[in-house]
Amino acid sequence: MALNAGNVFSAHALSDYMIKSLPTEPAPQLRNPYDAVALLSHSCMLAVGFRLIGLGEGHSIPPASDPEEVQILPKEWNSSLSSDYAFRYAHAQSSLEYLVKVSRLGSKAVINGLGIGDDKVHTLDLLIKDFLSESSFPYSLPSRDSANDRAQSLRGLFISAGRLTDAGSLLKLQIIQKLAPGLHKEGYEDSAHAASQQADARQQGDPRMPGPDNPRGERAPHDPLRDDRLPPAAQPRPFNDPLAADPRRPFPAGDFPPPGFDDEYDIMRPPGGPGIGGGRRPMNIGERDLYPPGLGPHDPLRGGGFGPGGGGGMHPTFDDPLFGGRGGGGGMDPR
Known part of the structure; x- marks a missing residue:
């Protein structure tokens, strides 16, 4: 069954993608925290409809018979001794192919993504100790548990379910939304694209568009403490401003004051x-x-x-x- 319901970047949804992507052999399935970050990155791509077509640019994977099912990763997906990972994707809403690479740099996992042919690289680095419990590795899948129990055990690799959700949100904002802005997927909202559309609508003169100060898109009443301009209906006729300078009075006929005359x-x-x-x-x-x-x-x-x-x-x-x-x-x- 496809995982489309609800928020696709919740901890439960992401852990389901991670468990269903892991091959059962060889064990342990996750050798270190960098394996877990690479698997999470792959699961975030699957969550918004990307399809894995290869491990890197020179590798190809035959398409799955059922595109709605989560495809299991090849056994060699984490065979690099240097903790370097590469995934190549396609998407039904784009003609480009996308490359995501994860590598270890000190105590951080660095995630790079680009659209092949676009050549603009987007980067995110995650400090391992802020998201994962390093003492939980290496990790092997429980052999007799159900899929839900396995997903729960995998969530235990992270400091908390909230930290798993946070990591997924960072990947969404810094990698996915920049790689492919404007994607449409049930349970997924491209917040950057939506904010851009709302800003454009407000610039075109629609004050009812929702925004940070007006989430429901309601027309705000006049606030005299923020807007010093009186509405047209409230201006007296004739308008009398006691702080404004008095108008110049014409001189009486027949009187000719000298230039620069001050009538103090x-x-x-x-x-x-x-x-x-x-x-x-x-x-x-x-x-x-x-x-x-x-x-x-x-x-x-x-x-x-x-x-x-x-x-x-x-x-x-x-x-x-x-x-x-x-x-x-x-x-x-x-x-």
Whole structure:
């Protein structure tokens, strides 16, 4: 029966592939931890649909009669005295052949993979003591146990079932997904390919695509603590920003300030500002008489002191703020 159900990189699934790949002879089947890493690498390739076609580039294996069944490794698969291993694969979803080599380098097992013709090598190194119990080797298959019992005994070669799963996940991320991105297999998810597709969709303007901060792909509400832009419906009309600079006021007709004129005393400010009586300051009676006719910003000939709407001259009328504006527009007639 094909091992397609569930997560194909779980400890149980990988140990089943490992047990079914091991030849029963010669014993011991696994001489050292490097044999176990090579067998695990082969099982990870089988888990996503790769088919073994040879031990290295110059070796060939006849195809199995049933492609759904796990093919047993040739007896010489681990015959190298230097703990070097080579596997060549094909896949139904690709026209390339793939080569995976495992070698010993000090206390590490170094795994290299490439697509033949692509010439891009992908590498993963595993520190043996972090994953395997070295005291459990050499390992021989139990002769009378069932397949499940054998798989359980093989899982005991690793520090824990979690460590076996971790090693499989590293092989998936660093070797398989880089060798053949976008593979489709039940129980297998190419996380790198899926993340790339989601990033492309978000760049194209779909905010509902799932991501690290939005696993369900829901449209996030506006967060004023993260986004300082007000939504269009929330902006007042007209928009009034109290921190923004005041707009420049046009100069009154007939007044020509010199270049670079700074109005720090509000000489050019139009009437209507804050204070007692609005823009008219009743305590400053006579201030307009300081300006010669035709020169000041508030020309006394154009208002103030001599007619309605005045104020600030030496001759206040009853509509001046000094009287509360109750005069009804009376006053002197400049004519």
